[in-house]
Amino acid sequence: MAGAPDMMRGDEAFMRRCLELAVRGAGTVSPNPMVGSVVVHEGRVIGEGWHERYGGPHAEVNAIASVREPELLPASTLYVNLEPCSHFGKTPPCSDLIVSTKIPRVVVGCVDPHEKVAGRGITRLREAGVDVSVGILGEESERINEAFMTSHRKGRPFVMLKIAQTLDGRIATSLGASKWITGEESRLEVHRLRSRFDAVLTSSSTAVFDDAELTVRHCEGRQPLRVLLDRQLRVPLESKLFGPEARTLVFASADATEPARVAMLGSRGVEVVTVPSPSGRMSLQGVLAELHRRRVLSVMVEAGSSLAAAFVRERLADKLCLFVAPRLFGGDGLPSLASLDVLLPGQSVNLRFSGTRMAGMDLMIEAYFD
C-alpha cells in the first residue's frame, strides 16, 4: 500500500490535471470560476471534466458523467480544484451528486469563498461519511481563480495594471508618443490577456492620445467589455473605442454629462454611467463597485502614468504585468507611474515577483502587490 508521501504526490499529480482542465474554461465561464475535475480508480483516471461555459454543468458533473464504468465509483477518488457546491444555483448541488454516487474520497484544491458555499460543500460531504482532503495545490488552485476569489472576498473586481515600458521605465516620449514601445510578440500577448479579462479599462487622456481600439484582434477569444473613464465626456465620438466590435461602458461625472452627448453615445450602443467625482477626481472605488455590481470579475487597466498611479495609491491594484522593451527614452519621457507620494525607501509600494519570461525581444514581468 502506498505511504503518505506517495499518496500526496499522487494527489498533487491528479490535482495538477484538474488545473489543466480548469483553464480550458478561461474566457467562457466568468462570472463563474474555472474548475476541472478527475475521477481516479486505483491510480487510473476513469473520468475527466471541466466547467465549460457560464451556467453549464459543473466540472464534477461532467467528470462523473464521463465515467464509462460507473460501478467503479464507490471505490474511486474525485479530485476538484474548487470545493463542490452545496446550493441550487443554475445547476443542482454537486456535493449531493457526489454523495449519491457513493464516491468515498474527495480531494479539494481550495475552499469556495462564494457566500452560498464557503465550506458548506465540504461539510455536506463529510457529514455523509466522505473522506475529504482540502488544500492540495491550494496556492495554485487559488491563483487560477484569483479574479473570482477577489470578487467574493473584496467585493470588487481583480485589477491588473498592464504597462508597456522602456528599460528606463518610460511609457511615452516627451511628446506623448507611445506607439510602439514593445514588439509584436508583446502586443500579441496583450491581446491574449485581454481575451481572458472581463473588462479593459482606460482613461480619457490615453483614449485621446492613442485612439486605441482595445479589442482582441490578433488571437482567438472573447471581446472584453471596454471601460472608459471620461469625467467630462471629452473623448471624440469618432474614436475607435466606440467602434461596434465590442461593448463600451463610459463612466462620467454627473455634473458634466450633457444629455445630447449621452444620447449620441447611446445611438452607437455606448452606455454612460455617472459616478461621484469629488474635487475633480472620479471615484475609482465607485467605478469598481459599479463593475462589481455588473458581475465583472476582472479588469485590466491599460492607461498612462496618472491613472495607473492612482490605482496603486488607492490600493486598488492586485497585480502588475510589465512588458519591458530593451530601449531607452531618457528622463524627459513619461514615467510608467506618476507620483506615489513615497518620500523614504521604507514607504515604497512593495510587490512579489510571480513570473518572468521573454516575449520576443521584450521581457514580461508579473508581480503581485503586497
Ligand SMILES: NC(=O)c1ccc[n+]([C@@H]2O[C@H](COP(=O)([O-])OP(=O)(O)OC[C@H]3O[C@@H](n4cnc5c(N)ncnc54)[C@H](OP(=O)(O)O)[C@@H]3O)[C@@H](O)[C@H]2O)c1
Ligand atoms: N506604454 C503604455 O503602456 C501606455 C499605456 C497607456 C497610455 N500610455 C501613454 O500615456 C500617456 C497618457 O498618460 P497620462 O498620465 O497623461 O494619462 P492617464 O494616466 O492615461 O489618464 C489621466 C486621466 O485619468 C483620469 N485620472 C487621473 N487621475 C485620476 C484619479 N486619481 N482618479 C480618477 N481618475 C483619474 C483623469 O481623467 P479625467 O480628466 O477624464 O477625469 C486624467 O485626465 C499617453 O502618452 C499614452 O500614449 C502608454
